Amino acid sequence: xxxxxxxxxxxxxxxxxxxxxxxxxxxxxxxxxxxxxxxxxxxxxxxxxxxxxxxxxxxxxxxxxxxxxxxxxxxxxxxxxxxxxxxxxxxxxxxxxxxxxxxxxxxxxxxxxxxxxxxxxxxxxxxxxxxxxxxxxxxxxxxxxxxxxxxxxxxxxxxxxxxxxxxxxxxxxxxxxxxxxxxxxxxxxxxxxxxxxxxxxxxxxxxxxxxxxxxxxxxxxxxxxxxxxxxxxxxxxxxxxxxxxxxxxxxxxxxxxxxxxxxxxxxxxxxxxxxxxxxxxxxxxxxxxxxxxxxxxxxxxxxxxxxxxxxxx
Numbered sequence: 553x554x555x556x557x558x559x560x561x562x563x564x565x566x567x568x569x570x571x572x573x574x575x576x577x578x579x580x581x582x583x584x585x586x587x588x589x590x591x592x593x594x595x596x597x598x599x600x601x602x603x604x605x606x607x608x609x610x611x612x613x614x615x616x617x618x619x620x621x622x623x624x625x626x627x628x629x630x631x632x633x634x635x636x637x638x639x640x641x642x643x644x645x646x647x648x649x650x651x652x653x654x655x656x657x658x659x660x661x662x663x664x665x666x667x668x669x670x671x672x673x674x675x676x677x678x679x680x681x682x683x684x685x686x687x688x689x690x691x692x693x694x695x696x697x698x699x700x701x702x703x704x705x706x707x708x709x710x711x712x713x714x715x716x717x718x719x720x721x722x723x724x725x726x727x728x729x730x731x732x733x734x735x736x737x738x739x740x741x742x743x744x745x746x747x748x749x750x751x752x753x754x755x756x757x758x759x760x761x762x763x764x765x766x767x768x769x770x771x772x773x774x775x776x777x778x779x780x781x782x783x784x785x786x787x788x789x790x791x792x793x794x795x796x797x798x799x800x801x802x803x804x805x806x807x808x809x810x811x812x813x814x815x816x817x818x819x820x821x822x823x824x825x826x827x828x829x830x831x832x833x834x835x836x837x838x839x840x841x842x843x844x845x846x847x848x849x850x851x852x853x854x855x856x857x858x859x860x861x862x863x864x865x
Contacts, residue, residue: 570838577837578611580761581723583819585751587803588620589768590827591660598667600766603833604728605671613723615754616675617731618664619747624648624655638703640803644744649707652744656732664730675728678718680735681742685719686750687712688735688743709735709743711750714757748810756817763819764836765807766827771845772808776801785846785854788812815849822847 680686688709825844
């Protein structure tokens with residue numbers, strides 16, 4: 553039998569092209585947020601965690617924040633509980649908050665940690681409740697956007713502050729925090745918080761180099777009904793224009809608010825990518841072309857190379 557040796561040049565070229573980014577981002581802080589849809593099956597969960605593992609292993613200080621919407625919807629349906637969403641945000645009553653804690657802290661967080669163990673990532677799971685990581689208060693009733701209806705979101709929290717020392721201590725010890733977006737108020741009442749909001753708050757508190765939002769969409773769309781209309785790069789003014797034009801709908805509305813808060817809070821770059829695209833996280837971080845949408849404070853902050861690659865030149 554004659555065996556041919558695989559051509560190593562492809563791997564060598566990939567390593568050489570990634571090396572400048574590894575040097576640039578070593579010891580920098582990245583916050584990665586993944587929605588619950590990523591964790592709907594073992595294959596997509598493993599694919600994401602394998603990519604996160606590479607970031608962690610090349611010296612990037614990585615914080616992973618996860619959601620759990622689809623899993624929560626399924627369990628609530630099984631228990632006969634209604635799911636209600638308003639402007640992309642979940643209404644959470646007393647029964648729902650108990651189910652939320654079960655799904656986020658008990659199911660998804662633990663499954664992520666199990667895969668991290670297999671991949672030799674020293675990860676530690678925590679929620680906003682742990683060590684007062686996320687301090688929050690119950691959101692008061694608000695008027696729904698574009699409606700005269702007043703909505704009481706129930707046991708949903710607005711963030712007051714992030715205890716950044718908790719996360720920094722874990723990162724300094726070489727651990728990767730895996731954060732569930734659950735918190736509590738000063739009276740110990742559990743509160744559900746949108747995972748994008750939590751990721752943005754943590755990213756801002758850490759002055760993170762990057763916040764990456766892994767979602768089902770290819771990125772932010774110019775036209776919500778056209779999946780091919782991905783916006784390659786934009787800034788806060790551009791986000792406002794898209795919102796005013798009605799291009800941002802449902803779950804993209806809280807994402808847009810989180811992106812703006814993250815950038816105003818000190819995050820340098822925010823990326824919106826699809827977890828459905830193979831190795832999209834690594835491609836977004838370690839290539840100049842990227843895969844989704846890059847958002848910055850102002851377009852003048854983009855380097856000429858970033859603008860050329862995003863325009864397809």
